[in-house]
Amino acid sequence: MAARERIKEVALKLFRVYGVKGVTMFDIARDCGMSKKTVYEHFSDKQSLIDEGMQQLLDGHSAFFKETHTTAENAIDELVRNMKYTINMARSLNPVMLFELQKYHPDTWKNIENFQRDCILYGITENLKRGMTEGLYRHNLDLNVIARMRQLQLDAAFDQLQYPPDTFDMPAVMEQVTAHFILGIATIKGHKLVNQYLQIKEEE
Known part of the structure; x- marks a missing residue:
């Protein structure tokens, strides 16, 4: 691996675990096994x-979501795959990193906000359109309202004020809000697939 890529890989790992403010260039150099120079x-x-590093992270997310949109069997399969990806990503992410980027690195945070609008919100909207076409989501959904509602759900799951980590398990929160979201927009046909993909047991 080239030195430049190695540095970015190590820096991202440290940022995700400890946040960006507390990680120094010396820390990165030490973990890379090279000099600060x-x-x-x-x-x-x-x-x-x-x-x-953040741009590389966002590019990776974008590539995954585009691939999933192409390869998923249907809209619900796509949404569930994206949820599982987000959960796995969140398990190795200290929310402090996002807080510090927003507070101390406004230009970087602006790029993240652009990603949320241009990739996340757009992807949610396209998924809704797909599900409506496939007959899995209700045909009378207001795309502008529902897409933004879903984005707010995702943002809230990462918000430590809304879901304090000492009280809530983030993956469990994500699964709960996603199940609630899909069941709220799904048709009867869609509900059968939701139960299958999320392994929701029917109430007796």
Whole structure:
């Protein structure tokens, strides 16, 4: 692996675990097994490393969502796959990183907000359209309202004020809100698939 890619990989791992504020260039160099001078030869400062690392992370998310949209059997399969991906990603992400990016790195946070609008919100809307076409979602959904509602659900699941980590398990929260969301928009035909994909047991 090239030194530049190695630095980004290690930096992202540290940022995800400890947040961005508490991680120094020395920490990154130490974990890479190289000198701080070598790190600075590839990245002029910590901000450039944060920007490039976050962009790589967002590009990876975007690529996954696009692939899932293409390969999923149907809209519900796509939505559930995206939920599981988000849960796995969240398990290795300290929410402090997002808080610190928003507070101390506004330009980087702006890129994340653009991603939320251009990729996440767009993807949710396209999934809703697909589900309506497939007869799995109710045909009378207001796309603008429902898509934004879903995005707010996702944002809230990462919000430590809404779901304190000492009280709530984030994957469990994500599964609950996703099940509630799909069941709320699904047709009778869609409900059968929801129960199958989420392994929801029918009430006796």
